[in-house]
Amino acid sequence: MGSASMLAKRVLLTETPVMVEIQKLFRLYPDCVSLAQGVVYWKPPKEALEKVQQLIWEPSVSCYGADEGLPELREALINKLHDENKLKKSSVMVTAGANQAFVNIVLTLCDADDSVVMFAPYYFNSYMSFQMTGVTKILVGPGDPDTLHPDADWLEKTLQKTIPTPKLVTVVNPGNPSGTYIPAPLLQRISDICKRAGCWLVIDNTYEYFMYDGRKHVCIEGDHIVNIFSFSKAYGMMGWRVGYIAYPSEVKGFADELLKVQDNIPICAAIISQQLALHSLKMGPKWVTDQVQSLVSNREVLKDALSPLGNDAIKGGEGAIYLWAKLPDKYQDDFEVVRWLARKHGVVLIPGISSGCRGYVRISFGGLHEEQCREASGRLKKGLQQLVSEGMVP
Numbered sequence: 001m002g003s004a005s006m007l008a009k010r011v012l013l014t015e016t017p018v019m020v021e022i023q024k025l026f027r028l029y030p031d032c033v034s035l036a037q038g039v040v041y042w043k044p045p046k047e048a049l050e051k052v053q054q055l056i057w058e059p060s061v062s063c064y065g066a067d068e069g070l071p072e073l074r075e076a077l078i079n080k081l082h083d084e085n086k087l088k089k090s091s092v093m094v095t096a097g098a099n100q101a102f103v104n105i106v107l108t109l110c111d112a113d114d115s116v117v118m119f120a121p122y123y124f125n126s127y128m129s130f131q132m133t134g135v136t137k138i139l140v141g142p143g144d145p146d147t148l149h150p151d152a153d154w155l156e157k158t159l160q161k162t163i164p165t166p167k168l169v170t171v172v173n174p175g176n177p178s179g180t181y182i183p184a185p186l187l188q189r190i191s192d193i194c195k196r197a198g199c200w201l202v203i204d205n206t207y208e209y210f211m212y213d214g215r216k217h218v219c220i221e222g223d224h225i226v227n228i229f230s231f232s233k234a235y236g237m238m239g240w241r242v243g244y245i246a247y248p249s250e251v252k253g254f255a256d257e258l259l260k261v262q263d264n265i266p267i268c269a270a271i272i273s274q275q276l277a278l279h280s281l282k283m284g285p286k287w288v289t290d291q292v293q294s295l296v297s298n299r300e301v302l303k304d305a306l307s308p309l310g311n312d313a314i315k316g317g318e319g320a321i322y323l324w325a326k327l328p329d330k331y332q333d334d335f336e337v338v339r340w341l342a343r344k345h346g347v348v349l350i351p352g353i354s355s356g357c358r359g360y361v362r363i364s365f366g367g368l369h370e371e372q373c374r375e376a377s378g379r380l381k382k383g384l385q386q387l388v389s390e391g392m393v394p
């Protein structure tokens with residue numbers, strides 16, 4: 001007993017979370033600034049926090065709640081989905097964040113021998129959710145080299161020729177790590193392809209409010225579509241752990257099966273967190289979009305920091321909180337570059353390999369106030385100038 005061979009193969013064969021590796025870098029080089037983790041710099045709305053402070057004495061906060069979420073929060077979410085997202089036929093389950101929502105969905109929809117589809121660069125936690133639940137046949141489709149949009153032609157061919165048909169296709173919109181937005185007609189085409197093939201489409205809308213330059217986020221609905229949402233970034237609620245699933249009401253049995261999974265993982269999302277979500281939601285979408293627009297200057301400062309790589313190398317930033325950049329061809333080991341930038345220049349990025357793309361890096365522009373971001377950007381620019389002109393000098 002007590003040996004590695006006794007640990008589950010599912011978990012042993014799951015990637016190591018990139019954030020765990022990144023945290024090691026911060027322990028080694030504590031003066032580094034982070035352009036790594038996908039977080040925002042703001043806190044939840046003051047009014048909502050004050051309300052929750054009073055609620056902490058309520059006995060109900062210390063009890064279990066309904067598995068699917070507080071009725072008043074679910075009602076508010078149904079209204080929000082209806083009014084803002086134009087999702088009119090969806091049921092809601094509140095989860096402990098969007099990551100737990102995704103695991104719930106994988107456990108509810110996929111068997112271990114099913115194949116599933118994602119697009120590179122993919123969201124690493126979704127990839128790991130498949131692996132750790134035993135869904136190891138993960139087909140990774142290409143993104144368009146210019147736009148990084150999922151390649152719908154590839155998807156169509158792949159769903160036609162793969163037998164048995166893949167069970168589920170997932171996209172993140174706008175993307176992590178790409179920071180690109182999938183335009184509504186392309187999303188609709190992906191949905192139509194999935195519907196024709198008899199395959200689920202799971203859309204992660206964690207960054208629905210994080211849209212720039214006049215773009216507008218659109219959701220789509222269907223009896224083969226599951227939408228996932230999160231309170232984490234929108235309301236600065238990362239540590240409170242609240243997300244939700246909007247799933248098709250008309251699919252018989254979906255709610256019952258989803259409840260089995262929910263009852264065995266969190267039972268319910270923390271009640272106090274759900275209360276904070278409810279009172280944050282009352283602030284309305286403008287509260288969020290006002291915070292989000294403050295990130296535009298960070299994005300611009302960081303685009304400039306990436307300029308030593310050449311303008312063609314810089315993608316993303318249309319939505320979410322990410323830029324995605326190609327390193328010069330000879331730097332295929334992106335993690336080595338990330339370690340060097342941390343050690344030599346005091347700035348931390350996410351290596352592209354964690355999203356299935358060697359030779360790239362992800363830069364997050366959400367976590368720092370403008371002034372700190374300028375500092376980080378200065379370090380990054382200096383580092384990249386050196387990388388391009390002299391290489392990774394010791």
Ligand SMILES: Cc1ncc(COP(=O)(O)O)c(C=O)c1O
Nearest residue numbers: 038097098099176206230232243
């Ligand atoms: C695309 C995407 N989905 C889900 C999550 C996780 O969100 P949550 O904190 O709600 O679990 C993140 C966080 O970075 C994300 O980028």
